Amino acid sequence: MAQTIRTAVEQDLDAIAAVEAECFPAAEAATRAEFAERLRYYGNHFWLLWEDETLAAFVDGMVTDAADLTDAMYADASLHNENGAWQMIFGVNTLPEYRRRGLAGQLLETAIAAAKQQGRKGLVLTCKDKLVHYYARFGFVSEGVSGSVHGGVTWYQMRLTF
Template sequence: MNIRTATMADLSALTAVEAACFPVAEAATEADFAARLRIYPNHFWLLEQDGEVVSFVNGMVTDEPTIRDEMYANASLHREDGAWQAIFGVNTLPDYRRRGLAGQLLTAAAEDARTAGRRGCILTCKDRLIHYYEKFGYQNQGVSQSVHGGAVWYDMTLEF
């Protein structure tokens, strides 16, 4: 398997994987991904098998210590020199889950953030996934202000 960053040529594949992983109310659209790819393609970590994207992690860089809902739809809020690597989505196609693929991508994103001199990584997750992210060193900061997709989210922080 190969880990790489994204290009605009990956737009359809990213959109399809996202749709397989998130409910419609929470999933990024093709337009969302197109805007993100125009501004921060190097903040998409893709894992391929036989040329097919089977898992990916993506998110902008920000100086804010938590993710605001506006960030999902407004790629122009990205700050390449920001303190925090936000993780918007951790996506793995259902047939490829429970193989450690998402963990490889989370680790790659964190390593890149550390190398870039960032303070750490931030994400939001549902309560059932708190323990998963804690395995990677993320700490639960409590219920998020985010109401993205009408769900209850928890802010998680991995500080270097």
């Protein structure tokens, strides 16, 4: 299988929306329309991993000077600031049949390297309690329960500072 990692273009919209719908419950998943806006504002902050013709995994998020990830950021792509200090990570998605092969890790490493190369202060994400240890492997440090109420679940804010 040929594996390719690249940033997103508008033509990737349907594939991105389909992977998101398979990876997250409806209350937590971004919609196709939200992804269309995100791609318009920051397609270069989507890292896609393709295996042959299948989008197997992706990581995405905006850049901002705000230090904390807020729910408003999910809904309003125009809050993106290409010159911002922090790379936010909104989603780490891997299709179920491609999990446990290190694909998400490859994409996180790619996003981390890009943020470093772009001169950011670091990256911020939120995750459920069961994934705190996973992100810690990449250098993210838990800052405790996030202010996010996205999808009606408890989120932990994680930060990797360069």
